[in-house]
Amino acid sequence: MSHSPPPGTPKARIPGPQQPPPPYPRIRAGLWRHCLGGGLALWALTAWVTYETQNSALLPTLVLLGSFLVPVVFVLWAYERHGRDLGVSAVLGCFLTGGALGVLGASLTASYPLRPALEVFTGAGPIEEAAKLAALVFVLRGRPGIRGTRAGLVLGAAVGFGFAALESAGYAFATAATTAGVGLRTLLETEILRGVLAPLGHGLWTAIAGGVLLSRRRPTGHFRITAPIAGTCLGVCLLHALWDATHGLALWGTARLTGADLDRPLFTQALPTRPSAVQEHLFTLFSVGGLALVALGGIGWIRSLARRDPSWRNTP
DSSP states (O other): OOOOOOTTOOOOOOOOOOOOOOSSOOOOTTHHHHHHHHHHHHHHHHHHHHHHHOOGGGHHHHHHHHHHHHHHHHHHHHHHHHOGGGOHHHHHHHHHHHHHHHHHHHHHHHTSOOOSSHHHHHHHHHHHHHHHHHHHHHHTTTOTTOOSHHHHHHHHHHHHHHHHHHHHHHHHHHHHEETTEEOHHHHHHHHHHHHHHGGGTHHHHHHHHHHHHHHTOOTTSOOOOOHHHHHHHHHHHHHHHHHHHHHHHHHHHHHHHHTOOOOSOTTOSSOOSSOOHHHHHHHHHHHHHHHHHHHHHHHHHHHHHHHTOGGGTSOO
16 A cells, blocks of 8 residues: 655655766856956055065065966966866976976076076076976876877976966066065066066977977877977977077177177176167167067967867867
8 A cells, every 4th residue: 555645745856867077177268367357456456565565474475476377377278278178187287397397407507607608598498398398298197198289289388387487486586685675676577577478488388399299199108209309399499599598699789780899798698888779779679579589480380280280179
């Protein structure tokens, strides 16, 4: 004899099949824009409060906000547009591990007592780029399924931006403390300049190298060194060296065109004594123009790699 439940009793729900979780976190479109706008406002507010209160305890907050804002925004954009299927752990691991190993590799070049000559600029690039690629390989060692040009571009950029963030933080901390106390103006100028240039340097170079490296990764997960990979690494190191040498080349070109005598080596980090207005304008033109040419070369290279990969246009 069946007993019917009393009136008003809710019916028992039959559990349906469990829906599998999404393969990657759902991030609303345009989140990187909100992070950029909110981060800039927070950085400006921190700078104003630091200036008004002269509280040196706020310097770490100011430095970290200014150093990490642009790299994090670009990594978030790359993840949102082209890397959701790669996983947050892979992108975050490349960002943090790549930054740490890259900075350690850069410190090796500073440990040698080299003069400010051509060897400094050509030596720093290969060591830093090798350290960043080693970080990329280390993070992906247990992920054989991550391969292809698109994955290399996104994760290589994450490694490069992680390095850029920590390097900018180091430069900012170095300029914050001076013999006369805290140089807040110099600190802000350094952070603004490096923030503007961040997308055109380390993130761009390591994205190029990572794209070619992962495009030739074996299905088993093993990395191999081929002629295109070696040529790409040499090309990236050349871009890095030209970027670092732009200041010295601009100084040399200014001196040649104006007939000035440089009493210091070619790659010195200072203008001639009491430069004229013409020399200042030429130096600025050559410096900015040189950086723009190197950046355009890198952007053109990375666009050519992306166009050859159909998955770049069909990402989820």
